Amino acid sequence: MQSLQFRRHVLNEASEFSACAVFDVNKDGHPDIFCGGFWYAGPDWKRSITRDVPNIRGRYDDYSNLPIDVNGDGWIDVLSVNYRSASIYWIEHPGPSFGVWQTRLIDSPGPSETGRLYDIDGDGQADLLPNGTNYAAWYARRVDEEGATSWVRQELPAELAGHGIGFGDVNGDGCGDLVGPKGWYRIPQDAPRNRWIAMNEFRLHRDCSVPIVVHDVDEDGDQDIIWARAHNIGLYWMEQQPAFGGGRRWVQHAIDTSWSSSHSLLLADLDGNGRKELIAGKRYLGHGGRDPGEIDPLVVYRYEFSPADRVWQRQLISWGGICGFDLDPKFADVDLDGDIDIVAPTRVGLCLLENLGVQPRAPTEDKVTENVEDVFEYAASDSILVRRHSPDRLVPVQTQTDWGYRRWQTLRNMEKVMGRLPGPKQRVPLDVRVEREEQAEGYRRLKLTYAADPEDRVPAYLLIPNDTRQPRPAALCLHPTHRLGKSQVCGLGGNPNYAYAHELAQRGYICLAPDYAPFGDYDDYDYAREDIPYVSGTMKAIWNNVRALDLLEAMSEVDRDRIVCLGHSLGGHNSLFTAAFDQRIRAVMTSCGFTAFSHYYDGDLRGWTSDRYMPRIKTHYDLAPDKMPFDFHEILAAIAPRPVFISAPDGDSNFSQSGVKLSVERALPVFQLFEASERLFTVYPQAQHELPDTIRQQFYEWLDENL
Structure with a gap:
């Protein structure tokens, strides 16, 4: 695994939006970033208002930002699939005036964790797949002669309602399949698109990430399943193997159980070697600190699987501060330098992780480190509810997230004596x-x-x-x-x-x-x-x-x-x-x-x-x-x-x-x-x-x- 360097740019430390998108908002040829109530014009990231996003019980109602030209006017709009408003709507680009973006309701099907775009019916058009918590449906995109889009609701098996959903060709028959915590669902090639057949061949965790990723991890020619626990500990993959006598068998493997709350996963080729890597980040307090490990520092990691050794290798991209993955992060060549960068939204800030490629020396500015030797120690007389910022500066632990940093220091200090926990x-x-x-x-x-x-x-x-x-x-x-x-x-x-x-x-x-x-x-x-x-x-x-x-x-x-x-x-x-x-x-x-x-x-x-x-x-x-x-x-x-x-x-x-x-x-x-x-x-x-x-x-x- 080649070690890459990333520079972390804080685009808005006051941003409270959990989703983002990357597209050319102003048609100047440079990618821009859309995030909730603002868009940021590249390459200098000047911020402009998009709309007034409703705040419902302390959370902004913007759980996904999916870029697509809905009305066929040549300007990219944004789809938003939401939990607290229980709605799906699209946000209309104002065109060359760059004024206020208007919200247009598509449906109110019930609470959704978030949503993603996939070509579910194989017609070459991106369809909408929400992750409904108490409903299961997808929305077929229909484009009229003028290029305007409408969305036709298609019901799915009720077992797909819950937490976590994904799409991909699991069995290699050329048709896309759906994946949920209770198994995967297929449609025969000649069947109507609403006749999904349940394949209860495995059972994932009840709080899977969005998406559940369908990907040939071990490069053996069949598709495997990758998921994380969105409100709990760990990243996992399910290996597809041929069963004796025909069919499939599935073997579960843990990837990393040292951190929690990876609500969203990305799959991208960050190092340009032609092989996609898994990118995962920690969500900020999805359940207010009640979930296991939620109060620990935010992290973003990249993982690459080695088929020869049958293990994953991990590289830390970002640690601590406000940088993580909430509900809808994105990857794109944001700076147009030929490699893939990462846009990371959380309720405590919006960050850009600039991919600097393979560097002979790490950059000194905003260099990401997690060095156990840099962790400060505590005297026996120090209160447990203090946190050391420097050898001679103690600050009180006042919140559970404060304690998360102190807890991290304890584990690193244990490792000084015991050795590092293997990765x-x-x-x-x-x-x-x-x-x-x-x-x-x-x-x-x-x-x-x-x-x-x-x-x-x-x-x-x-x-x-x-x-x-x-x-x-x-x-x-x-x-x-x-x-x-x-x-x-x-x-x-x-x-x-x-x-x-x-x-x-x-x-x-x-x-x-x-x-x-x-x-x-x-x-x-x-x-x-x-x-x-x-x-x-x-x-x-x-x-x-x-x-x-x-x-x-x-x-x-x-x-x-x-x-x-x-x-x-x-x-x-x-x-x-x-x-x-x-x-x-x-x-x-x-x-x-x-x-x-x-x-x-x-x-x-x-x-x-x-x-x-x-x-x-x-x-x-x-x-x-x-x-x-x-x-x-x-x-x-x-x-x-x-x-x-x-x-x-x-x-x-x-x-x-x-x-x-x-x-x-x-x-x-x-x-x-x-x-x-x-x-x-x-x-x-x-x-x-x-x-x-x-x-x-x-x-x-x-x-x-x-x-």
């Missing part, structure tokens, strides 16, 4: 291999391995309840330090108090229990190998757990929005670490898993420094708690507002209860910021370094209420 380049196909399947009490137990990275496979047990007629909640069950590894939590030996995977499976949870090297069947893993891409065993375990979540999400039996991570001791702190980095985990339980570094054996951190944990604590931070760039109260806060269950016995000689209480006290203000203080739940039993039966039962009841 898409390490995310090889899971290639799950089942070695054995057995029937247990109320569930099936599968012994399997899955690929974590190009060089390593993780041994695990998968426990599947007998009744999976409805999607079941899932649990990532991490074992304590013990030679049996995963077997102990599955009830196959050792202390029965740690058989929480077995017990949860009997309660109806799908449970995945991976080994932590060198325990269980993972005893041949060598942390000292020079070629492994991890600087700590902790990050290796986190990545193995991230891939375990990929496995659970790919199972049709799993309710993808109800995944918990839990563990005791070794599994306890790794549950926290994994949940901080991967927000697909919706609840966490940690038993005897942590204490403040200053309270760990009176500040003696040697127990954390073996190769299988975090050796940099010794080599980079001198075993000194006051030199550590993160502590456990910051990890707890990074998980907020998700529910956390903490069991910290008074007799735990490994993890001092007093340090747990201190960490909880210091993290609590962040949960309070989210009005979720009750989600930081603690129990302090009279016990040793153990997980008593009474606490497990209390956790199970808590989990049923909080997941």
